[in-house]
Every structure is written in structure tokens, then in C-alpha cells.
């Protein structure tokens with residue numbers, strides 16, 4: 014869940030249409046049309062990535078919303094079993110915190126997908142996840158989308174996301190690598206994950222929500 | 225017991241990234257005292273430099289360390305990116321880290337004749353950092369204007385490894401040679417477990433957000449450093465890698481500089497030093513069962529320092545993350561932190577979940593109110609009011625201030641007394657039980 018209190022606005026006379034903002038926006042909320050960046054406010058999570066991308070031109074600034082917008086799903090809108098099944102397909106527990114910035118849990122993303130989100134951008138707009146740093150949640154979001162049968166492609170014209178970069182995981186480590194690097198305890202970790210003695214908690218949130 | 229007065233912490237520079245500077249520092253709270261880290265553990269090595277002191281010993285240490293490095297990997301015609309991270313500047317005001325960066329440039333020029341040398345700054349939060357920090361330390365001038373900054377969503381470059389494709393930041397690696405400049409405070413033991421920590425920058429500072437996400441969420445913590453290890457060992461990086469250096473510290477301050485052409489060898493030295501120099505304070509922090517944390521650093525909430533320890537060493541306790549046998553699970557942790565008072569930090573804050581968060585000023589409150597993630601959040605006006613609220617919502621008078629101080633810990637007398645009482649036993653247990661185990665688990669021979 015994320016409360017969006019401000020979005021961004023473009024000053025047309027400063028914008029040179031370079032597309033630097035367009036290439037990084039995780040929700041495709043800012044796009045360049047006829048050499049001018051245009052913001053779709055309803056898709057903006059206020060993450061500031063475009064402001065940074067435009068630092069040399071200073072054409073983008075924050076714009077406070079009159080009324081903050083809550084990006085959150087109605088958890089009751091999908092049956093618990095379906096949510097749990099989708100999370101399990103992505104090797105996540107529904108209560109697992111997948112985003113330290115927004116506190117988003119796996120079940121929120123699962124509900125968004127079950128409610129019709131098919132892309133990372135749509136998931137973000139529904140839940141707020143990826144709306145701040147994107148450095149923890151990205152792989153979990155892609156795993157949940159993939160578990161629901163939605164593949165995500167890169168777009169060579171931008172670098173919003175490289176979905177082919179989230180393949181490596183403890184589950185896919187070849188035995189040859191596990192044997193070559195015993196100091197990382199890869200076999201032991203795999204076994205402990207299987208037996209439930211170990212869990213992938215992502216961000217070890219100070220106290221997890223009671224389950 | 226009688227204690228020394230609270231020590232004056234490093235100055236907080238005005239920053240576009242930060243909130244309003246506080247009217248009162250944590251160290252100015254009435255009754256606050258300080259405990260010298262070497263009084264707690266006399267074997268903590270002496271510092272050659274601390275905040276505000278002469279930086280010449282750091283220069284000398286860097287020159288000595290670099291004298292043992294093979295510079296022949298860099299040709300006069302090569303382009304060279306010296307890669308640093310914002311985090312290194314968060315230690316003791318950043319002067320020591322900056323001095324290493326200056327020394328590196330000077331010695332690369334002197335020993336190789338290379339002139340196409342750039343300083344690449346990995347931002348922690350946003351690009352404004354580099355615009356403030358590099359001039360503050362004269363690094364823009366020292367690098368003759370050849371500096372650049374980058375973040376996790378800049379254009380990526382694919383790096384193919386033995387476990388699949390990962391992505392670095394294109395601009396960071398857009399040079400024939402790279403030099404990795406590290407720092408060694410005990411931040412994020414809960415993530416890197418001190419099991420290949422010197423390599424972690426290849427999955428964080430210099431990596432795209434997808435790779436950071438893989439590191440943090442697709443591997444358990446004791447195994448995750450396989451990811452940066454394989455990036456480091458990839459053909460892509462090995463062709464470019466010249467050498468690495470690290471700022472070497474103890475809880476007392478800077479104790480030296482290490483440099484090596486092999487990051488794996490450097491990591492071994494760093495790992496052993498950290499275990500020996502910080503292990504006892506790590507365990508002492510782990511032994512606490514209640515406290516109020518005051519964040520009064522000038523950067524990140526999680527990485528503010530107190531006696532060289534970072535606040536995250538308390539938040540993610542009380543588990544022994546240095547013990548590689550520890551399997552982390554989703555079970556509730558019983559953190560000793562009963563409330564967090566934020567007097568000053570930058571604009572970033574991870575969700576603190578169920579720990580009460582108390583803001584000491586309106587500009588900070590707005591961030592938390594916008595996020596709306598904390599279950600208990602209190603907006604106060606001023607540190608005095610915030611402390612009153614902290615005492616009200618907790619049952620403790622044990623207060624620790626993370627204000628950037630090395631050498632001593634600013635805290636309340638109640639906590640100082642607990643530290644002093646517990647230290648001898650912690651010291652003995654670390655020496656007899658934990659340190660030998662930690663070293664052995666990492667293939668490092670315990671001392672006799």
C-alpha cells in the first residue's frame with residue numbers, strides 16, 4: 014500500500030523531448046509525445062525517478078495532489094485459497110513483506126493480479142509496489158506475474174525493466190556451482206529451504222505481521 | 225557509576241536531501257553520557273583518524289597499501305573508472321574515504337601515466353548526493369571535473385555469469401579499467417552475513433535494480449554473496465578489474481587502508497578484521513533487551529553510527545548474523561528497539577513495521593504520514609517532546625543515540641551501566657566461543 018500525496022508535472026518550456034524520463038518510469042506514467050513529456054497523473058506513484066532523469070534540464074517538479082490517493086487492493090476481493098495458490102507458485106508466503114519501502118505483502122500483489130493486472134506497471138498502480146526504490150520487490154512481482162502466466166518482455170527502447178535479469182535464484186543454482194563455491198553453503202541452503210528450516214524473507218522486517 | 229559527558233558528534237551538513245536541521249542534537253539531551261568503546265573492550269585497535277582530525281595518516285596508510293598493488297593492469301592509454309559509494313562518505317564525515325579516493329587518482333597517474341580517470345559515484349538515494357558530497361570534499365576538483373553519478377535505474381549492461389544473466393549499471397563499467405573503493409563498517413550484517421561482503425557492491429552499488437532484487441530476495445542471506453562473487457568473476461568484470469581498496473575501521477575510528485589486486489584476498493582481510501574488531505560490540509548490542517534509538521545522523525536511518533556500530537545492528541537483532549549456521553525465518557523477531565525517535569536523517573526510510581516511530585520535527589513527520597506504513601507513528605515538534613513521547617510509549621529509560629560518533633557511544637546512564645556491566649562477559653564469550661566459530665566457518669584460522 015502506498016499513499017501518493019504528490020505526482021509530477023512537466024514545464025513545457027524547459028522540456029527538450031529527450032525521453033530520459035520516459036525511459037525510466039516504472040509505471041509508464043510519463044511519455045514523450047511530439048517532443049514533449051506528458052504525465053498521466055493517475056498512473057504516477059510519485060517515485061521521482063523521472064525528476065532525477067531530468068536533472069540536467071530541470072523540467073519536472075513535484076506537484077502536490079489536493080487529495081492523496083491510496084494505492085491499495087481490497088484483500089477481500091479474492092478468495093484466500095486462490096491468493097495462497099498464486100503466492101505458492103511464486104515461492105512466496107502471502108504474508109511475506111516483499112517491499113521494505115511500502116510494506117507491500119505478497120498477497121496484495123497476488124490480489125492485484127487476480128483482479129486483472131497483467132504487467133508490472135499495472136501491479137504498481139494497483140498496489141504501490143515498485144513505487145519507491147524497486148530494489149527488493151521487482152523479482153517478487155515478476156515471479157507472481159509469471160506464476161499467473163503473464164510473461165514480461167523488455168523494451169529495447171527504454172530501461173524501465175530488464176525482466177531477463179531476475180533468473181538466478183537459490184532454486185536454480187547448478188550443482189557444479191554449489192560444489193565449486195562451498196563457502197556460500199548453497200546445497201545446505203537449498204536443503205534447509207526444502208525442509209522449512211530456512212525461509213527467504215527478503216527484507217527481515219523488524220517484526221513481521223502476525224500470520 | 226559516574227560517566228563521561230556525551231561527546232560532540234560529527235556536524236550535520238545542510239542538505240537538499242535532508243529534512244530541516246534539528247535545533248537540538250541528540251547528544252544535547254539532558255543527562256546523556258558517553259561510554260568509550262575501548263573502555264568496554266580494550267582490545268579494540270586505536271584509531272589513526274577520527275572525525276575532524278588530521279587526515280594525513282589516512283593518506284599515508286593509503287599510499288602504503290597501494291604501494292603493494294600491481295598497477296601494470298592499467299596502461300597509460302586506458303580509461304579508468306574509480307568507483308565509490310555514497311555510503312563511504314557517511315563514516316566520520318567522509319573525509320577519510322575521500323582521502324583514499326584522492327590518493328588513488330594521484331597514484332594511478334604517477335604509476336601508469338593514465339589520464340582518462342573518472343570518479344564514478346554510486347548514489348545511495350538520488351543524484352543530488354553527488355552534487356553536494358563531491359564538492360564538499362574537493363573531489364570534483366581533484367578529479368578535474370571528471371566525475372559522474374549513477375543509480376539503480378540507469379541504463380543497464382548485461383553481465384553473463386555462471387548462474388545466468390545479471391545487469392550492472394552501464395556507465396559505471398564504461399571504461400577499460402575499474403577500481404572498486406570499499407568501506408567496512410558493520411552495516412547490513414543481516415544481509416551479507418560477512419560472507420563475501422567486499423564483493424556485495426557488485427550487486428548493489430554498481431548493479432541494476434533487478435540484480436539487487438535477485439541478491440536480496442532470491443537467495444538466503446548466508447548464500448547470497450555467490451551473486452556478486454560470480455559477477456566479480458565474470459569475464460566482463462575480470463577484463464576490467466584493476467584493483468580494490470577499502471577504508472579499514474574499528475569502533476574507535478579509521479585504523480588503516482587495505483588494497484589488493486584480488487578482491488577475494490581483500491575480502492578475507494576485511495572479514496577477519498571486522499570479526500575481531502567489531503564482533504564484541506555486535507554481541508553486546510545483541511544482548512540488549514530494550515532501548516530507545518535516537519536517529520541523529522546526517523544520512524540513512526539504518527546506517528547512522530554510534531561507537532562505529534550502525535543502527536541496523538540493533539534493529540535486526542537479536543540474532544547472531546555472524547553465525548553462518550543461523551537460518552533466518554519469517555518468525556517474529558524480538559528486537560530490543562522499543563521505539564525509534566528520528567531527530568534527523570535523509571528522506572529515505574524503510575518501513576519500520578510495528579516499532580513505534582516518533583518524529584521530532586514536522587518535515588520528517590510528513591514523510592511517514594505520506595507513506596502511512598508504520599503501525600504506530602507519532603508526530604512531535606522538537607526532540608524534547610519526542611523523547612517524552614518515547615518514554616510514554618515504552619517502559620525504558622535506556623537510550624542510545626546514533627549520531628555518527630566513533631570512539632564512544634552517546635547514551636543514557638541506564639544504558640551505559642548495562643554496557644559496562646555486560647562487557648566483560650561478552651568479551652570472554654566472544655573470545656572463547658563465537659570468534660573461533662565465526663573464523664572457522666569462513667575458512668579463516670582462529671588465533672591462538
Ligand code: SF4
Nearest residue numbers: 028029031032034067
Ligand atoms: S527528461 Fe526532461 S527534458 Fe527530457 S523529455 Fe523528460 S521532461 Fe523533457
Ligand code: SF4
Nearest residue numbers: 038057058060061063
Ligand atoms: S511514476 Fe515516478 S517516474 Fe513515473 S511519472 Fe511518476 S514520479 Fe515520474
